[in-house]
Amino acid sequence: MHPTSPAKPLRAYGDREGDGMVQLSFVLQLPPSARAREAAKRFAEAHGIEEPIVATMEAAAEGFAFFVVYGHSKHAVDAASIDVPEVRTEALSREDIEHRIKTRLGRKIVVVGACTGSDAHTVGIDAILNYKGYAGDKGLESYKGFEAYNLGAQVENDQLAARARALKADAILVSQVITQRNCHKENGRALVELLEREGWRKDVIVLFGGPRVDHKLGLELGFDAGFGPGTKPSDVASYLVEQLCSRPASVP
Amino acid sequence: MATVPMDVRKVARCREIAAEIADDVQGYIDAHTTVGVERTILRAYGAEGVDDQGVPLVNLAVDRYREAGLLGRGIATYVGRALLGGATTLQDAAERVAFSPELDRGEGGPGVDAVREALRPHTEAALARIDKARNEREALKRRIAPGPTPQKYVIVATGNIYDDAVQAKAAAAAGADIVAVIRATAQSLLDYVPHGPTTEGYGGTFATQDNFRIIRRAVDEASEECGRYIQQTNYSSGLCMAEIAWMAAVERLDMLLNDAMYGILFRDINMCRTFVDQYVSRRFVARAGIVINTGEDNYLTTADAVEKAHTVLSSQFINEAFARRAGLREGQMGLGHAYEIDPWLEDSFLLEIAQAQLVRQIFDRHPIKWMPPTKHKTGDIFFAHVHDAMFDLVGVTTKQSIELLGMFSEAIQNPLLMDRYLALKATRYVFGAARHLGEEIQFKPDGIVARRAVQVLDEALALLEEVRRDTIWEAIAHGAFADVKRTRTGGKGYAGVLERDPDYCNPLLAALEKTS
Numbered sequence: 001m002h003p004t005s006p007a008k009p010l011r012a013y014g015d016r017e018g019d020g021m022v023q024l025s026f027v028l029q030l031p032p033s034a035r036a037r038e039a040a041k042r043f044a045e046a047h048g049i050e051e052p053i054v055a056t057m058e059a060a061a062e063g064f065a066f067f068v069v070y071g072h073s074k075h076a077v078d079a080a081s082i083d084v085p086e087v088r089t090e091a092l093s094r095e096d097i098e099h100r101i102k103t104r105l106g107r108k109i110v111v112v113g114a115c116t117g118s119d120a121h122t123v124g125i126d127a128i129l130n131y132k133g134y135a136g137d138k139g140l141e142s143y144k145g146f147e148a149y150n151l152g153a154q155v156e157n158d159q160l161a162a163r164a165r166a167l168k169a170d171a172i173l174v175s176q177v178i179t180q181r182n183c184h185k186e187n188g189r190a191l192v193e194l195l196e197r198e199g200w201r202k203d204v205i206v207l208f209g210g211p212r213v214d215h216k217l218g219l220e221l222g223f224d225a226g227f228g229p230g231t232k233p234s235d236v237a238s239y240l241v242e243q244l245c246s247r248p249a250s251v252p
Numbered sequence: 253m254a255t256v257p258m259d260v261r262k263v264a265r266c267r268e269i270a271a272e273i274a275d276d277v278q279g280y281i282d283a284h285t286t287v288g289v290e291r292t293i294l295r296a297y298g299a300e301g302v303d304d305q306g307v308p309l310v311n312l313a314v315d316r317y318r319e320a321g322l323l324g325r326g327i328a329t330y331v332g333r334a335l336l337g338g339a340t341t342l343q344d345a346a347e348r349v350a351f352s353p354e355l356d357r358g359e360g361g362p363g364v365d366a367v368r369e370a371l372r373p374h375t376e377a378a379l380a381r382i383d384k385a386r387n388e389r390e391a392l393k394r395r396i397a398p399g400p401t402p403q404k405y406v407i408v409a410t411g412n413i414y415d416d417a418v419q420a421k422a423a424a425a426a427g428a429d430i431v432a433v434i435r436a437t438a439q440s441l442l443d444y445v446p447h448g449p450t451t452e453g454y455g456g457t458f459a460t461q462d463n464f465r466i467i468r469r470a471v472d473e474a475s476e477e478c479g480r481y482i483q484q485t486n487y488s489s490g491l492c493m494a495e496i497a498w499m500a501a502v503e504r505l506d507m508l509l510n511d512a513m514y515g516i517l518f519r520d521i522n523m524c525r526t527f528v529d530q531y532v533s534r535r536f537v538a539r540a541g542i543v544i545n546t547g548e549d550n551y552l553t554t555a556d557a558v559e560k561a562h563t564v565l566s567s568q569f570i571n572e573a574f575a576r577r578a579g580l581r582e583g584q585m586g587l588g589h590a591y592e593i594d595p596w597l598e599d600s601f602l603l604e605i606a607q608a609q610l611v612r613q614i615f616d617r618h619p620i621k622w623m624p625p626t627k628h629k630t631g632d633i634f635f636a637h638v639h640d641a642m643f644d645l646v647g648v649t650t651k652q653s654i655e656l657l658g659m660f661s662e663a664i665q666n667p668l669l670m671d672r673y674l675a676l677k678a679t680r681y682v683f684g685a686a687r688h689l690g691e692e693i694q695f696k697p698d699g700i701v702a703r704r705a706v707q708v709l710d711e712a713l714a715l716l717e718e719v720r721r722d723t724i725w726e727a728i729a730h731g732a733f734a735d736v737k738r739t740r741t742g743g744k745g746y747a748g749v750l751e752r753d754p755d756y757c758n759p760l761l762a763a764l765e766k767t768s
Contacts, residue, residue: 060673061422118438
């Protein structure tokens with residue numbers, strides 16, 4: 001990627017560069033024994049850990065042993081060759097956000113959000129949309145420039161789409177907390193497909209959020225962006241402002 | 253002995269106000285029924301089975317009469333009339349109610365007294381079935397004593413009931429006293445109870461009667477193996493809270509998550525529906541000797557744990573008042589609260605102690621349920637383990653009764669076997685190491701802990717006064733609890749609420765009401 005800086009393989013850092021120290025904890029379905037200890041060692045070696053030390057072996061339940069293993073991981077990564085899509089948005093202040101919406105858009109940004117499918121955990125969507133916000137950062141509801149609708153939990157994709165359409169939403173926010181058997185991906189993808197079938201996917205910004213979400217996953221599923229853990233309402237607001245309030249008018 | 257100052261007159265005042273708040277709602281409850289209540293009555297009489305689409309018989313019967321506008325007389329009316337009309341068994345009667353070609357419009361034929369008489373043996377059998385399970389539990393607990401308090405409560409949640417059974421036994425072997433099978437997330441909004449053993453579920457496992465039985469068997473085995481009575485719990489919440497309460501009663505569950513307002517606030521279930529359902533569910537719970545766990549801990553996941561601590565206490569008084577009106581004894585009221593203050597706030601530990609100790613003193617005969625940090629948990633499992641240890645320390649020092657163990661992987665996944673093992677091990681250490689700490693220490697009379705306790709009680713009293721002035725219906729509508737606002741006719745399940753007719757017939761509920 002950068003020919004001037006030769007790729008430098010990165011190993012895990014314990015207390016010396018390149019020592020590769022990692023710890024691994026896991027359960028094997030074996031009672032503790034000398035054989036179990038050896039099995040844990042070989043298990044670690046199979047993961048590329050050299051000179052594994054089984055730091056503890058305890059009976060976690062009948063027939064199950066819990067292990068902590070330390071060792072030198074032989075693996076290395078070439079960080080320079082990695083290309084990770086990131087949401088590149090300048091973090092705007094509250095005043096900037098309000099000002100840009102007012103002067104450049106001249107109307108409120110309408111946002112509709114929900115936890116879709118069977119997901120009943122509204123903590124994420126609440127944090128972004130509700131007045132209270134998250135970590136001291138007030139939610140979109142608190143901005144004069146946003147009109148935020150939080151449909152809450154267990155909303156079906158077709159209900160969300162219908163509501164968003166009726167409200168002429170600029171953006172749809174989908175939050176998925178439950179990720180068992182990748183149900184979050186299926187739900188997310190299904191919404192995008194629905195919008196495409198209905199023929200208005202391009203007219204709306206669709207954002208995906210949740211503790212197991214990142215921008216890459218959002219893009220993969222057909223969203224405009226993905227927001228992971230730690231996202232603040234102002235991050236989402238800044239993104240939307242950039243998308244909606246700076247699209248040059250000259251583009252046909 | 254570490255105690256906080258507690259003005260007993262203020263506590264008594266809180267109870268009086270909560271009683272008035274609950275009485276206002278009780279008037280409404282006594283004049284209404286719901287589809288959930290009527291289905292529960294049918295189940296309790298022994299009606300069972302599903303049609304070829306998987307729809308429970310009790311739903312078919314109740315929906316048929318609701319759609320015909322006849323349910324205000326109570327489903328028992330039609331079951332009784334079917335019995336008098338030649339049905340050979342209760343099941344046969346229920347099937348006639350659901351499927352007979354002619355709808356019984358209740359015109360002519362036997363009156364309420366005859367119906368009640370025809371149902372009498374079935375009402376007695378329904379009560380006997382609940383009592384039998386209760387007696388079995390009590391006998392088992394006499395033979396195999398439960399562990400000491402705080403009792404260690406863990407959850408399993410694989411989605412597959414057979415895996416849950418394995419995990420439940422593993423948890424018991426690692427020291428758990430109480431095992432909850434967490435429910436699939438969508439279930440609270442289903443207006444029917446799924447049937448049979450289930451092996452697929454997102455975020456948890458469906459609560460079904462068969463699943464209850466499978467876990468009961470597993471934890472009974474664990475009780476024998478561990479020499480410690482292991483308790484089973486599940487969720488009597490959502491649109492089927494009363495049906496699940498009955499299922500739990502006859503399948504001998506020990507505890508149930510059951511809250512007078514949780515469904516309204518956190519699942520957007522209609523308030524009229526919830527108030528009626530919670531009452532009937534608690535009538536069954538009271539008879540069955542089950543301990544309820546209320547859900548005030550949840551308030552602090554949406555509202556700030558420092559600013560809104562008093563809303564938890566106010567709600568506990570209200571939950572207690574509702575529970576009393578359903579015949580629960582204090583020993584059955586596991587009022588909930590939680591360790592949810594921002595851990596980076598200076599003296600957060602002292603504020604947590606103040607609240608936990610205050611709740612312990614006010615509800616001194618109640619098996620208080622102490623819930624772990626969740627809101628401020630991150631993916632840093634090592635820090636989370638420390639955070640949970642501090643929570644454990646408050647739990648043992650203030651003598652909480654039931655402690656749901658914190659999981660260091662809280663922010664990441666449903667707990668793995670090793671997560672529970674490590675949580676149980678750490679808790680065993682803290683509980684043992686600080687077993688008598690609460691008896692050894694005193695809080696400064698005018699220190700941070702004491703002042704905080706006084707403040708929280710004062711604020712709770714003020715909020716209760718406000719709620720009484722506005723009525724609970726209005727208070728919830730403007731967000732008095734958990735910062736969540738709900739309207740009287742909004743939310744899910746309102747269509748399933750019906751006014752009782754003057755000749756409403758429900759001999760089983762009447763019997764439950766008489767016994768306490």
